[in-house]
Amino acid sequence: MSLNETPSGERIHIGFFGRRNAGKSSLVNAVTGQELAVVSDVKGTTTDPVQKAMELLPLGPVLIIDTPGIDDEGELGAKRVLKTKQVLNKTDVAVLVIDATLGAAEADRELVRIFCEKKVPFIIAWNKSDIGEEGGAPPYAPQECVATPSAGDTPATPPSVMGNGERGTGNGEQGDVCAPCRNAHDMASGGFRGCKPLGEGVGRNEVRPWGETSPLTVSEAFLGLPVGQQINVSALCMTNIEELKERIGKLAKTEDTKLRIVGDLVHPQDFVVLVVPVDKAAPKGRLILPQQQTIRDILEADACAIVVKEFELRDTLATLGKKPRLVITDSQVFAKVSADVPPDIPLTSFSILFARYKGFLEQAMRGVEAIDTLEDGDKILICEGCTHHRQCDDIGTVKLPRWIRNFCGKQIEFDFSSGGSFPDELSPYKLVLHCGACMLNEREMVYRQKCAADQNIPFTNYGTAIAHIQGILKRSIAVFPQFRT
Secondary structure (H helix, E strand, C coil): CCCCCCCHHHCEEEEEEECCCCCHHHHHHHHHCCCCCCCCCCCCCCCCCEEEEEEECCCEEEEEEECCCCCCCHHHHHHHHHHHHHHHHHCCEEEEEEECCCCECHHHHHHHHHHHHHCCCEEEEEECCCCCHHHCCCCCCCHHHHCCCCCCCCCCCCCCECCCCCECCCCCCHHHCCHHHHHHHHHCCCCCCCCCCCCCCCHHHCCCCCCCCCCECHHHHCCCCCCCCEEECECCCCECHHHHHHHHHHHCCCHHHCCCCCHHHCCCCCEEEEECCCCCCCCCCCCCHHHHHHHHHHHHCCCEEEEECHHHHHHHHHHCCCCCCEEEECHHHHHHHHHHCCCCCCEEEHHHHHHHHCCCHHHHHHHHHHHHHCCCCCEEEEEECCCCCCCCCCHHHHHHHHHHHHHHCCCCEEEEEECCCCCCCCCCCCEEEECCCCCCCHHHHHHHHHHHHHCCCCEEEHHHHHHHHCCCHHHHHCCCHHHCC
């Protein structure tokens, strides 16, 4: 990643999901205006998730992800489906692509259930809407999904298909709406949207049990979705592609809701000293991502960033002529930096700042206490969000295991994961120890934290653990108002 690029962890992640040959890859190419994905009439052309970082108006920096078909078959197909479901753990906005000439299937409804369960905002794109018999609309194109109520209208809850195949009464009670639609209603900011009432003998809108294998239309499969959550499109003819992009943009989380890395802790004209070791493990010719992002955040706060190596710190502090507002260090030199920084100058680390930025500092503070209770044979999972080349004295695979064993005096075992992989089953572990997660977006970190919390496994990160081991954790978090005593 260059200094001019937005990190992937800061981009809106947009995932395209659906069955094989629904036109996901074609729609990705249409939305991006690039030949990003390979397109073919052969089912299962996309065999692994394909992602592309780009600028997409009106959203700005995004990460587009094209996924394999959710209905892939066989042993290899099952692995592809698993990869597709894993992509949902980091998806900010999902686009469910359905072939309008075939209608919705159980696999599509299952995706809607997963979207709702994971609280992923989504839109349904009925692709191939240009294809129909004798130039007409395709047999399963949702006519009602493009209708918008007039301002001030209060849409009524329609009769609907129940999970057990029974028909609801349409009296507005939650029991009348199938679970996926009720969840979509609950999570959508646009409110509940009524569809056309379903009556007996209304052709393809006739109510049928969900268990039947014949295709269902939007009226049957996705009743009650909010206005704007479904759209007819054609990747081939570029129909409604701009409108789709606009709707995706409205679903995306805005930047205004995000925390600052350090900008809220400093004031204009403050000095902030950053301690950056430069050794054989440091990437040649550049700073690592957390350091780049922290410098940028300091500059945006109109403060001054002063970058030094650990051996230059003491002399720098003596010659500044002004006490710095804060010293931020790489966790690997925490002990030396703590000894060189006077007690009246606040001190923390890049890793601890990123634990707060990613929303899990309090969980990390609770989780780090598990280190004190470790016994012989206990196992720790060490996770890194990137797949960098490991050096001979790598922080995650070498230094941390050594420091923890020395601190505990126990024979602790370690497993390691990196990149997008993260085990669902955490019961073998006494602790999950995560990196600063600069390469992971907020949604994926929330998912990983929840996995640990649901299984009662303590969760912490590198900087918090190192500060705890070296006896300087209390000082390292005093910079944050909620932890001041």
